Amino acid sequence: MSHREWWRDAVVYQIYPRSFADADGDGQGDLAGIRARLPYLVELGVDAVWLTPFYPSPMADGGYDVADFCDVDPRFGTLADFDALVADAAGHGIRVIVDIVPNHCSAEHPWFKQALAAEPGSPARERFIFRDEPNNWQSMFGGPAWTQVEDGQWYLHLFDSSQPDWNWRHPDVPALFEDVLRFWLDRGVAGFRVDVAGAMFKDAALPDLPPGTPPDAEPSPYSHQPETLAEHRRWRKILDSYGDRVAILEQWSDNPETMAPYLGDGQLQQVFNFTLMSTPWSAADWRAAIESSVAITAGRPVTAPWVLENHDAPRLATRLGVDQSIIRNPTEEALRGEIDIDRERGLRRARAAALIQLALPGSAYVYQGQELGLHEVLDIPADRREDPIFTRTAGAIFGRDGCRVPLPWSGDAPPYGFADHPVRTWLPQPGDWAGQTVAAQSADPGSMLNLYRTAVRLRREHLGSAPDPAFFDAGPGTLAFTRGPGFALVANLGEEPVALPAHTGTLLASGPLEGDLLPADTAVWVSR
Numbered sequence: 001m002s003h004r005e006w007w008r009d010a011v012v013y014q015i016y017p018r019s020f021a022d023a024d025g026d027g028q029g030d031l032a033g034i035r036a037r038l039p040y041l042v043e044l045g046v047d048a049v050w051l052t053p054f055y056p057s058p059m060a061d062g063g064y065d066v067a068d069f070c071d072v073d074p075r076f077g078t079l080a081d082f083d084a085l086v087a088d089a090a091g092h093g094i095r096v097i098v099d100i101v102p103n104h105c106s107a108e109h110p111w112f113k114q115a116l117a118a119e120p121g122s123p124a125r126e127r128f129i130f131r132d133e134p135n136n137w138q139s140m141f142g143g144p145a146w147t148q149v150e151d152g153q154w155y156l157h158l159f160d161s162s163q164p165d166w167n168w169r170h171p172d173v174p175a176l177f178e179d180v181l182r183f184w185l186d187r188g189v190a191g192f193r194v195d196v197a198g199a200m201f202k203d204a205a206l207p208d209l210p211p212g213t214p215p216d217a218e219p220s221p222y223s224h225q226p227e228t229l230a231e232h233r234r235w236r237k238i239l240d241s242y243g244d245r246v247a248i249l250e251q252w253s254d255n256p257e258t259m260a261p262y263l264g265d266g267q268l269q270q271v272f273n274f275t276l277m278s279t280p281w282s283a284a285d286w287r288a289a290i291e292s293s294v295a296i297t298a299g300r301p302v303t304a305p306w307v308l309e310n311h312d313a314p315r316l317a318t319r320l321g322v323d324q325s326i327i328r329n330p331t332e333e334a335l336r337g338e339i340d341i342d343r344e345r346g347l348r349r350a351r352a353a354a355l356i357q358l359a360l361p362g363s364a365y366v367y368q369g370q371e372l373g374l375h376e377v378l379d380i381p382a383d384r385r386e387d388p389i390f391t392r393t394a395g396a397i398f399g400r401d402g403c404r405v406p407l408p409w410s411g412d413a414p415p416y417g418f419a420d421h422p423v424r425t426w427l428p429q430p431g432d433w434a435g436q437t438v439a440a441q442s443a444d445p446g447s448m449l450n451l452y453r454t455a456v457r458l459r460r461e462h463l464g465s466a467p468d469p470a471f472f473d474a475g476p477g478t479l480a481f482t483r484g485p486g487f488a489l490v491a492n493l494g495e496e497p498v499a500l501p502a503h504t505g506t507l508l509a510s511g512p513l514e515g516d517l518l519p520a521d522t523a524v525w526v527s528r
Contacts, residue, residue: 005244006047006244007048007190007191007244007270007303008303008362008363009361009362009363009463009464010046010047010048010364011045011046011358011363011364011365011366011456011459012046012047012048012049012050012097012305012363012365012366013041013044013046013048013049013050013366013367014052014310014311014366014367014368015034015049015051015052016029016062016367016368016404017029017030017031017033017034017051017052017054018062018063018076018404018406019404019405019406019407019426020033020368020406021033021034021036021409021418022406022415023035023036023419025419025420025421025423026075026423027415027419027425027426028075028425029418030075030076030077030081031054031076031077031081032077032081034085035081035085035088038088038089038092038094039092041092042093042094043453044371044453044456045456045457045460046456047093047094048094048095048097049089049094049095049096050097050099050193051096052064052099053099054076054077054082054098055067055068055069055071055072056068056071056072056074057073058106058107058162060106060160060162060163061159061160061162061387061388062311062386062400064099064195065104065105065106065108065160065162066101066106066109067105067106067108067110068109069101069105069176069180069183070180070183070184079187082187083187083188086187086189087188090188095190096188096189096190097189097191097192098184098189098193099195100180100181100184100192100193100194100195101196102194102195102196102197103165103166103195103196103200104158104159104163104165105164107162107163108162111172112128115130115164120153125153126167126170127167127170127173128155128156128165128166128167129156129164129165129166129167130154130156131153131154131155131156131206132154133154134146134156135206135207135208136208136211137156137158137206137208138215139157139158139159139160139215139392140158140159140215140216141159141389141392142392142397143392145157147161156202158196158215158222160388162388165199168200168201168227168228168231169201169204169227174234178234178235178238181235181239185245190245190246191245191246191247191248192247193247193250194248194249194250194268195250196250197232197249197250197262197268197271198224198228198249198251198262199228200225200227200228200231201225201228202222202223202225203221203222205221206221207221209221216252218255218258224258224261229267232249232262232267232268233266235247236266236267236268239268239269246269247268247269247270248269248270248271248272248305249268249270249271249272251271251272252274256292259271259296259304260296263296263297263300263304264300264301264302265301267301268302269302270302270303270304270305270363271302271303271304272304272305273306275293276289276290276306276353276356276357277307277308277310281349281493282493283478283479283491283493283494286356286479286491286493287479290360290469290481293306294361294468297362303362303363304362305362305363305364305365306357306362306363307364308354308357308366308367308370309366309367309403311367311400311403312400312403313400314330314402314403315369315370315402316346316350316353316370317343317346317347317350317374317375318330318339318341318375318376319346320345320346320350320353321342321343321346321375322340322341322346323342336396345521346375347448348510348511348521348522349521350370350373350448351373351451351511351523352491352492352493352510352511352521352523353523354448354452354455354510355451355455355510355525356479356489356491356523358455358456358459359459359469359481359483359487359489360469361463361466361468361483366452367403368407369407371448371449371452371453372407372408372436372441372448373436373448374405374433374436376402376403377401377402377405377428377429378398378402379430380398380405380427380428381428382395384401384427386401386426386427387399387400387401404427405427405430406418407438408433408434408436408437408438409437409439410437410438410439411434411437411439413431414428414429414431414433416429416434416437417438417439451508454508458507458508458525462483462487462507462525466483466484466487467483468483469481469482470483472501474490474498474500474501475498476494476496477493477494477495477498477520478491478492478518479491480501482528485528486527486528487507487525487526487527488501488525488526488528489523489526490518490523491522491523492518492519492520492522492523495520496520497517497519497520498517499516499517499518500513500517500518500524500526502528503526503527503528504526504527505526506524506525506526506527507524507527508525509522509524510523510524
């Protein structure tokens with residue numbers, strides 16, 4: 001594999017900087033904290049890190065409300081801190097991917113302030129989507145997608161009212177983002193994760209939606225316009241001019257017809273595959289999801305990295321800890337806090353899911369804390385919650401704070417080594433995380449953390465150039481496939497133990513085996 005294609009089978013670790021590690025003791029993570037914890041990422045074995053936004057921001061939406069796309073928010077450090085992080089990471093063989101947010105900016109961005117101060121119809125306003133009358137579009141965060149300003153006009157925001165959408169049909173906007181791309185590429189980043197990648201251009205007519213249409217319905221007049229694909233091709237040329245750089249699109253869709261245009265020649269190199277995040281815990285469902293995902297990218301130049309967790313969804317161990325005969329897709333229930341969880345079952349399944357993800361072909365993304373088996377924190381007090389979803393739904397939906405709680409590194413009580421002295425973390429940590437800290441799990445050979453460390457190492461040793469999965473029948477309730485003649489994964493997603501198929505050795509198991517039986521909610525890598 002050429003050096004230019006490092007991203008095809010990389011393990012990438014997603015960092016939410018505000019919650020990773022706090023070097024200055026203010027209760028919020030920062031770039032210096034990430035830099036200090038690079039040895040941890042080296043031991044985990046990852047190839048790259050993806051940093052969610054660290055740009056100047058009022059933090060109305062966790063940094064995705066960007067006020068300046070070419071600087072560092074003082075709470076996270078400085079551009080010099082960023083440069084030092086990239087240099088140190090490179091010294092450890094780790095690349096740095098950064099988030100880019102092209103759909104919207106912060107209401108504090110200088111251009112939006114100029115737009116508010118300007119007259120209707122002015123060039124400053126045309127950089128955004130202002131109209132005399134709103135249509136009936138709804139925000140992804142709840143409530144209308146339009147807010148009225150003092151002179152009576154309305155501006156579009158697919159998310160929070162503090163996040164006005166750009167008008168990509170105005171030439172200043174694509175020019176701005178080409179400059180942004182080059183600014184960070186010149187600083188040595190390996191590439192970009194592109195937020196809300198399909199919604200850059202809207203249907204110019206801004207048509208009303210049929211009554212009752214949910215905000216995330218497809219097809220939609222505010223996403224998947226042909227002009228977006230053309231802009232991505234222009235971005236690809238910029239990336240290619242810098243060598244082995246990559247872009248990964250956030251495109252929440254498992255519809256093959258929607259995905260296909262983003263997978264063509266000249267498009268950006270990767271599109272996240274979120275299918276497994278919403279797939280019920282059953283062997284038939286997981287096999288169907290994997291087979292369809294492999295098929296849609298087969299023979300195409302664009303790949304689809306596998307994802308089990310990220311900063312926008314409830315934790316895996318929580319989603320898998322429910323009774324799925326009652327709740328098939330627990331994400332919404334978890335976001336509302338209306339969920340009964342068997343924590344041990346969720347952790348067993350999360351361990352098995354890790355071996356499935358890391359045995360699949362292509363790139364895998366791991367969200368911070370996933371490797372620790374952390375559960376969603378559901379009991380954050382209302383006055384400590386920060387997600388605008390919580391506010392815009394009047395508390396009906398808890399939102400995403402529960403997966404963004406600062407990581408536990410060591411010790412028996414908060415802040416668990418997140419900072420080097422007692423501090424009030426920006427989101428409260430649970431009081432029962434002592435056994436889930438990095439230090440505690442590092443000392444436990446059977447921990448989730450050590451499972452991930454071993455799996456990433458074995459993946460590199462056994463699966464680097466292995467062929468796509470070939471599924472076989474290993475018994476009721478099992479998901480089983482080979483990756484070439486010497487490797488097989490067998491996962492028992494059923495309720496009863498099953499006999500392991502013939503094999504010559506066990507490489508790694510997600511939990512204890514029972515002789516030649518594979519217990520329920522357990523996965524194993526075997527040699528054949």
